[in-house]
Amino acid sequence: MSGGVEWGLHCCVALSGMTEPVPAAKLAEFHDVSPTYLAKQLQALSRAGLVHSTQGQAGGYALTRDAAEISVLAVVEAIDGPQSAFRCTEVRQRGPLAAPPESCTLPCGIATVMGRADRAWRDALAGVSIADLAADVGRNVGAGTLPAVRAWLSS
Amino acid sequence: MSGGVEWGLHCCVALSGMTEPVPAAKLAEFHDVSPTYLAKQLQALSRAGLVHSTQGQAGGYALTRDAAEISVLAVVEAIDGPQSAFRCTEVRQRGPLAAPPESCTLPCGIATVMGRADRAWRDALAGVSIADLAADVGRNVGAGTLPAVRAWLSS
DNA sequence: GCTGACGTACTCGGATAACGTTTGTCCGAGTCCGATAGG
DNA sequence: CCTATCGGACTCGGACAAACGTTATCCGAGTACGTCAGC
Numbered sequence: 497m498s499g500g501v502e503w504g505l506h507c508c509v510a511l512s513g514m515t516e517p518v519p520a521a522k523l524a525e526f527h528d529v530s531p532t533y534l535a536k537q538l539q540a541l542s543r544a545g546l547v548h549s550t551q552g553q554a555g556g557y558a559l560t561r562d563a564a565e566i567s568v569l570a571v572v573e574a575i576d577g578p579q580s581a582f583r584c585t586e587v588r589q590r591g592p593l594a595a596p597p598e599s600c601t602l603p604c605g606i607a608t609v610m611g612r613a614d615r616a617w618r619d620a621l622a623g624v625s626i627a628d629l630a631a632d633v634g635r636n637v638g639a640g641t642l643p644a645v646r647a648w649l650s651s
Numbered sequence: 652m653s654g655g656v657e658w659g660l661h662c663c664v665a666l667s668g669m670t671e672p673v674p675a676a677k678l679a680e681f682h683d684v685s686p687t688y689l690a691k692q693l694q695a696l697s698r699a700g701l702v703h704s705t706q707g708q709a710g711g712y713a714l715t716r717d718a719a720e721i722s723v724l725a726v727v728e729a730i731d732g733p734q735s736a737f738r739c740t741e742v743r744q745r746g747p748l749a750a751p752p753e754s755c756t757l758p759c760g761i762a763t764v765m766g767r768a769d770r771a772w773r774d775a776l777a778g779v780s781i782a783d784l785a786a787d788v789g790r791n792v793g794a795g796t797l798p799a800v801r802a803w804l805s806s
Numbered sequence: 807g808c809t810g811a812c813g814t815a816c817t818c819g820g821a822t823a824a825c826g827t828t829t830g831t832c833c834g835a836g837t838c839c840g841a842t843a844g845g
Numbered sequence: 846c847c848t849a850t851c852g853g854a855c856t857c858g859g860a861c862a863a864a865c866g867t868t869a870t871c872c873g874a875g876t877a878c879g880t881c882a883g884c
Contacts, residue, residue: 497736497737499738499740501737502737502739502740502742502761503742505761506742506743506761509761525746525747526746526747526748527742527745527746528742528745528746528747528749529742529745568761568764581652581736582652582656582657583654584657585654585657587657587658587661587682587683587684588661588792590682590683590684591680591681591682591683592680592681592683592803593681593799593800593803594683595792595796599792600792602791604787604788604791605783605784605787605788605791606657606660606661606664606723606784608787609723609775609776609779609784610776612775613772613773613775613776614772616771616772616774616775617768617769617771617772618768619771620764620767620768620771621764621765621768624764628760629760629761629764632759632760632763633759633760636757636759636760637743637750637754637755641750644748645748648747648748
């Protein structure tokens, strides 16, 4: 999985509860990561419609909807792509004893199992929202953390 | 995920119910894939202890235990490695408002969610065995398929 | 004093290189089977 | 006829390149704000 997913997730958490847009450069400085590369991830989020970008002097990125309405899965799919990790190459249709294509209307057992596993993975990710993650931060490292982050990003 | 996983899975299914060892070259010809690269995957399976390799003229690969005792997860981890797709880089410990390491004893919310999803994925894969896959082949493309494959691999 | 246009500085967005992992290949070490020669 | 030895060919195993995808970077297009001139 692309490592930028983690950055995108952290950015969404930081953006949650933010009223004014935050520039990509500031988010990069806050997380201490490459500004240009983080910009790429944010562009992907923008293309997926999760964040809204405004240009100009006071521009930046902001969530398009409430953090409770954005699932972790949405962020992952926006950055990493919606395709499954497993890609069936239809091995059964190759070789000397290849099965004829007309008998391969439904996916083979291997693809079925992989598809089920992938679905379970996505379900687990879909059940958690950015708001849940933000609440977890307040619970684990202190309730005053998020307001402090918010103040830093505003300055 | 590594594409060789699919090959390894198909090989394990083909090997199930086989009494004598099958050379890697024959498995490659049967599946119509690169012989040298498939050999690499089989070596990984051998290292993981899923298959046993015998050298010499009538040598080849054979399952070390019954197909019902080999889970899909075991094959996947043997080829792709046991590490999770997501790797936490501890972003929270970086930047101007970095959390002190002593307050990061337990994983952050993002890592927790990802870990849960990964576990769900692995559970789905652990619940299916190679024998299940073989039975599925007989059910879907015809009961006579596996004996035919077995005969071809023996010749 | 108010309104309009202008310039500037800041923002995002897509096109462009460098690195690492996966994919693919090769040759050497080891081993079993068959043939052969001797008892 | 049986047995021990030798030769050969086939097997796996790990070390060695090429290709793709991810990582990282740059520069250009566009926009909002602040300023200034005109009314």
